[in-house]
Amino acid sequence: MVTVGNVTEGRSLMAHLIRRTGFGATQSELDRLEKLDYNKVVDQLLNPTESNHLSDDLVFRYHTEVHEQRGGPWSAKQWLYRMVTTETPIVEKMALFWHGIFATGYAKTNQARALSVQIDMFRRFGLGKFDVLLEELSKDPAMIIWLDNQDNHSGAINENFGREILELFSMGIGNYTEEDIKECSRAFTGWTLKNAEYMSVRAMKDSIWPYGRISWHYEYRDEDHDHGEKTFLGETGNFNGSDIVSIISKQRATATFISRHLYDFFVADEVPVPQWPYTPPRDPEAIETLADAYMSNGHDLTEVLRVLLKSDFFKDSCYERIKCPAEYVAGCLRVSNSIIKPTMLMNEAVNVMEYMGQTLLNPPSVEGWHEGTEWINSGSIVERVNFAYEVWRNSGSLEVKDITARLSVSGDLRPEEAVQSCLKFMGPLELTEDSARNAIVDHVSKKGPIKFGDCTGEMMADAEERVAEILALIAASKEYQRA
């Protein structure tokens, strides 16, 4: 068990790994991981088994609205419970990654359940072969409505999906022609959803009547498919949508585009996607390494991630990313071990993510969110600080009790020792500005040293209160905004 002493390099690296592939680790999780070989931990992470998490039954019983998931925040709440309580956080992290790229929103679909089904699809296919994921995305009912493919008919194409699958979902602008978009769209004619006309009317009117939403599922209408010959990215044939997906997936441009997204999400913040055609990657060599892994492993995303997570550029990237609101909120709740049963706190957590700039399941557009430093502004930082402070200030949370117990092993602590030790538990983290560190120490000093007494007495309860406050103040620091 780590107490107040120095944090080992291995423990720091594990903490970094779990912040990036999940939402952060508790001290007891790090105790376990620290003893393991890093590469083996990566391999285990990339082979997630069936996930345990706070039971949906419990969540549904308490939050009746989450059982129905008629509204976007209701579905977001269920997802947040998963992020906070799952034993396989990488599955949720990949779902979040793909949600940012294949951004599909409630604002147009008016169908939160369909968005949940899409997220579940990301869980099933998000770590698999890109071809399969892209085909599932093309059949996803929420995506079909989001990009109007129910209006893409033989002889009367709608190019919306055909354009975005190339521009935003796979290759990036500059790697295809306008003619490719048309041919791609022709190939996806007939890819629609069951009862498309009725569901379109309901979605357009945001109708919930008479008995709430009816979830959607994919339907292929052969009679509405354009069976003619098509030429796409230099290949000619009687292509259907699946053929188009195969052609897209084998392009080097796709490998590079997806690799840059993976780098941006797991390694270090890149510039926003619209600037990619004009701004070279932050680490071109890393992108090439990942693209090579994509091409040489049959477009298997798990293998690309394996190369990424074991690379030096990943290991050297501590705190090079700003946490997105979902990572920040889920991370605070998870690492503080605050959620052990359904609670009204999750209502607030979902709302506060929106105030921080990220409404899960309702991205601002098909481009998704602009991430990195764009998450931080004068309004969002106040929301972040207040939420983190509120969560960590709860001296009843299991993690606060655990950290206090670890601190108590060394006996009473002077304020500067207590702050320094808490910084180790919260990252380990270093506050780059002495003024911030000094402000926390000064605040703690007002009540003198932290005394623990025996492990059960009133003094220990007071120590937990004071430790919770230090952790809360650290969680409100600018350094804690980073992963």
Place this chain on the structure above:
Amino acid sequence: MTSRTVIERVTYDKTIGIVNNNPLGRGFAHPIDIAERNGELYVLNKHPGFTRVGVCTYQEEYLREYGTYGHGDGQFWLPTGVAVNADGYTFVCDEFHNNVTVFGISGEFLEKWGEEGSDVGQFGGPSGIAIANNGNILVVDQNNNRIQEFQTDGTHVRSWGESGNEIGQLNQPWGICIGKDESIYVADWGNDRVQQFDSQGTPLKIFGGPSENGGCLHRPSKPAVDSDGYLYVSDWGNEAVKIYSPSGQFIQSLRGEATLSKWAQEFLDANPDESSQRDISDLMPELPSHFNTPYLISTQIESYFWGPSSVLVGEDNRLYVVESSRHRIQIYELL
């Protein structure tokens, strides 16, 4: 192997209700429980912001409503159970406030009692409520895994039950009902069964269980018993209703077969663009394989039960099945 003749106990009658996306007015907003008195149906709605008791009839007359969302007197946050006594007083338990609110015959707030805790008279997420044959109030104390009996003014009479999965023990129980013979039936939610107790809390019989046979239960929410002793259980986790004979033999399972209610038909009549498309849609489609649980299937098939949170055997000898996620009540005739 012996064959068993299955005798159906109920047959589908009709559906009442429509989703209501407002704090007032006809329709339901996550209906969670139901009670009846003199032909009036008291439907408890749990939708955040729109909590209330709505009173209507089998004929879909919407009569009145009372109780609102909030933390004050006569307000609810997470209401879970409703019961109406012979004098017309309404009792509503709230698992967030950990109390019981009492309304008078006109729906006026009278009093509330209870607070969070595990001592006598305190609650840990009360989730079900019923009127005993002697007029006392029985409250399912979910997280304390016990049943508490009170006089109508909140005076504690007795408590029984403890945490566990043995006979007589409970695991996050939900709904409760009383038989004609004063038996008490409790939906032992976490143990996937219904337990029958005598009026003093002595265990008598177990219905359901998690086994694989047709009569198994998964997270049952509420029992109801008819005058012949037949038991009807809203099998919430299986999106079904299970029916058992008085001896405990499973005899029928219902999956739901909702039709358009009077209010639903009026909505569609006023919205011909939706009505015309609905008429030509296949609302019983073959589903992709990933819709592989009763819950996921119910998200897709509108006529199936979705969130059957409560059942009631009415004075009119009908079975009322409340669906929280479809905002309606499917009604069956007892045969």
